[in-house]
Amino acid sequence: DLVKVEQRVEPTKKATQVLHKKLLGCMQSQPSLETERRMVKKLPLMLLSVSMAESLKDLDAESSIRRVLEMCCFMEKMLANLLTDFEMKLEREVLEPLNKLSEEDLPEILRNKKQFAKLTMDWNNARISNGPQAKQDGLREEVEEAWRKLENIKDQYSADLYHFATKEDDYANYFIRLLELQAEYHKNSHDFLDKNITELKENHNQKDSSLSVPRHKVYGEALLSHLTQSNRDIAAPIQECVHMLLRTGMEEEGLFRLAAAASVVKRLKNCLDQGVVDHSEFSMDPHAVAGALKSYLRELPEPLMTFELYNDWFKAAGWSEVCLLYLLQFLFLLSQRQAVNKMTFSNIAIVLGPNLLWPRAEGEAALLDMASASSVQVVTVIEPLIQHSSTLFPEGILTIKIMQKPIKGKPNYCSEHVTVHFTKPKAPGPPVTPKCKPPTAPSTTPAAQNTRMQPMPTPRSHTSVKKPPPKKPGVRAPTCPPPLPPPTQPAKEAPSVAQ
Known part of the structure; x- marks a missing residue:
């Protein structure tokens, strides 16, 4: 058409x-x-x-x-x-x-269209024009000429349209x-x-053989990926922060609860990411170390106690269990100095629980959950885990030996060997008295303090702890560290990413 x-x-x-x-x-x-x-x-x-x-x-x-x-x-x-x-x-x-x-x-087609319209009008005008009889022959010729031109342009325009x-x-x-x-x-x-x-x-990404410093980012990295890349059993930030806190932070009041300077925490996180940590620099600020540890736990893509086990936390996943036990046993040690640092089992669970276990959520829901009822339930799970870690996990793994020079201006609670190792409970038998001399005066050692002090009451009546639970047969908690032979050479530090 x-x-x-x-x-x-x-x-x-x-x-x-x-x-x-x-x-x-x-x-x-x-x-x-x-x-x-x-x-x-x-x-x-x-x-x-x-x-x-x-x-x-x-x-x-x-x-x-x-x-x-x-x-x-x-x-x-x-x-x-x-x-x-x-x-x-x-x-x-x-x-x-x-x-x-x-x-x-296209302009050529449109020009032919205009010409066709003009010649059509000329032919119509010539056809209807009137005049004297003498002029009729001339008018007839004009009409015929206009018709011929109209037919020519009509054919041209039609051809253009067919071509288009x-x-x-x-x-x-x-x-x-x-x-x-x-x-x-x-x-x-x-x-x-x-x-x-x-x-x-x-x-x-090819590593220069002359450089031994790992460059893998650890904050925000999946735990399994970090452990595989670094060939470690304990995540580097957890181990490094625990080592520093064992040295100078065990009697710091409000540890994990009081915030440190954001700039110091950020610098420590960057050092942990780069794998180069100067313990003598950051041990001076235990709150910054605790903040970096909390930040690492919170930034894990999946919580240390895993999403899948949110409702079944006691079925700990194999690749996160080691890190979890390591951390729980350190927190147990921290609570033993609660008379000084004010960090009871409940306080530790309140500030660290939401960083260890949270439900799978995205966007604002994940942020709102930190203050929701589920966080309170998390505290009720984490608190007994810390309080009864020696009973729940008899095969403890926290065996740390640190021989460090004292840090200037800061008490060093681990200037000698610090060894904490839980063993499997044996069959019930007669109680064995630890082979150590009883103190002649009121002792101020952390172990002695633990036997005298009472845990602070918790905000929840159904989880408050009035006194330490009775010890099960076969599980012995010595009141003083076992004697160690004098070392002939400085003991090696625990492996760290800085080495």
Whole structure:
């Protein structure tokens, strides 16, 4: 139907004109230039590559930033080449045909349409004109001439419309070709980037044999991934923080409850991430160490007591059990000095419980849960775990021996051996008295204090602890540390990420 075809000509002309202009605006290079001139003339990717090449000159050859910039410089230049090829094909196969269609072909059809309308009007005017009889012959000739012109332009206009109708699918293919060229360009760019980024990462992650400091991020990293990469049984932040707290933080009032300076905690977290921790620097601020430990537990993608075991916490997962027992036994030691540090079983559970166990939630729900009833339930789970850790986990693993020089200005509670090791309970038998001399005066040792002091009452009546639970037969808690032979050489420190 030529009427419908005729109605499409004008909208098609407008569409091609607008889209041609917009496509020109999308091009980053200047049209109608050769390849090399296109790349030099204001192509952003090429200018970026040149800037990278100039910037890396001031960096030494061993700098990792220089090595990465060299590779990025090469990759940006290659991307500029791919972009130039794409834009040249786009100009040749899409822009030029669209421009010809909108500026030559369709305007020609529209001009014939106007001419056809004008000649039709002239023929009608000549046909209805009247005059003297003498002029009738001349008027008849004018009508015949107008009719011939009208027939000619009608044939031309009809041919143009038929041609447009047959070529309409070809015109639509220009836009399909646009998408094909874009897909080809992006695919080539993706393949190139994927291959070279993989190579860049492999080269960048290769460890220099002269450097022994691990560079794996630990905060926010999955526990199993960290333990596998570092070949450890105890997570580095947990072990490092426990070591520092055993030295100077066991009698610090409000440990884990009072906040430290955010800048110190942040610096310690960065040091733990880098694997280089100066114990003498951070042991001076036990609250910062406790804050870094709490932050590590809270930033784990999955809590130490796992999501799956939120309702069945006693079925501890194998790869997190070791870290959990290690931490619980340290917290038990911390509570033994509650007369000084004010950190009872309940207080420790309140400040650390939500960092050890929380339900699977996302967004604001996860934040609101910290103050919800579930957090109170978590405290009721964590408190007895700490309080009865020696009974629940008889095969203790916290065996720490620290021989450190005292820290200036800070009491060192572990300047000698600190050994805590729970063993399996034996069959019931007669009580065995520890082989140690009874104190002649009121002792101020932590062990003696533990036998005299009463735990502080908890906020919950059903979980308050008035006195230590009775000891089961076969489980012995010595009132003083066992005697140790004098060391012939300094004892080795527990393994740490700083070594």
